[in-house]
Amino acid sequence: MKFKIDNVSNYLKTNDIKPSYQRVKIFEYLIKHRNHPTVDMIYKELALEIPTLSKTTVYNTLKLFVEKNIVIVINIEDNETRYDADTSFHGHFKCRHCNEIYDFKVEMPFIKDLDGFEVNEYHFYLKGICKGCK
Amino acid sequence: MKFKIDNVSNYLKTNDIKPSYQRVKIFEYLIKHRNHPTVDMIYKELALEIPTLSKTTVYNTLKLFVEKNIVIVINIEDNETRYDADTSFHGHFKCRHCNEIYDFKVEMPFIKDLDGFEVNEYHFYLKGICKGCK
DNA sequence: GTATCTGCAAAACATTTGCAATTCT
């Protein structure tokens, strides 16, 4: 995990994001849980302490975080978009039994056939059964 | 590319799929175009020669192909599911300018942290700008 | 006081479901 953020508000400012109450809470959720949540997971939990929170705000905020490159999108499943505040290169494994997503370290592989291409994003996804579910 | 299929009907039979007219046409589309299409792309083109074709059939058929392991799902983008009849391990690069998806060869990387996990699916996705769009 | 941000309601899409009609053997 690349980060150790003790002041979320400052971290957002550093990345050109005005730290509203909702934005701070949403980012805190991401770095506290590190569970690669869906919009719905974030919304359901934060709505408990922020009763006025709307899903639109969660969508808006995550979109902003992605634009500012402090959050990446995980498209490991076709019916749910997940988010990760760890933007360093690492792989994601999804267990199709417990649906948990695990991070794993992986060396950047050597890529053929893409001479002259400009690559900005790398995603390495695995699926299977995790140790605990076997 | 792993395959050289000269008789789609037999290929489907070999994989335990009854070769209906629609199924053969859809699989032929996949191996002829090799453009990692969305459901909509397949539907729009095939509807020209099969006026009665429905999108539901395209969805049903692709789902069946995926279950029978002759087609894989590509989730490189969160708002569109794409399909590929080449089930061998290879990477996918999406150009965010022309939206084209390119195949590329890549060595299977060495994975740490997943001892005891059973891995069944591997997906390696890159995004950026392709040679032609630079 | 002006910009921005939030959140409701509606709209837009992609995908799935239920079921009746069609096709195949």
Place this chain on the structure above:
DNA sequence: AGAATTGCAAATGTTTTGCAGATAC
């Protein structure tokens, strides 16, 4: 005829959009 397949229409679920009210500087 019986079983499987197709395709329409409706339902579902997720994400986006438009806009009005709230908040921040």
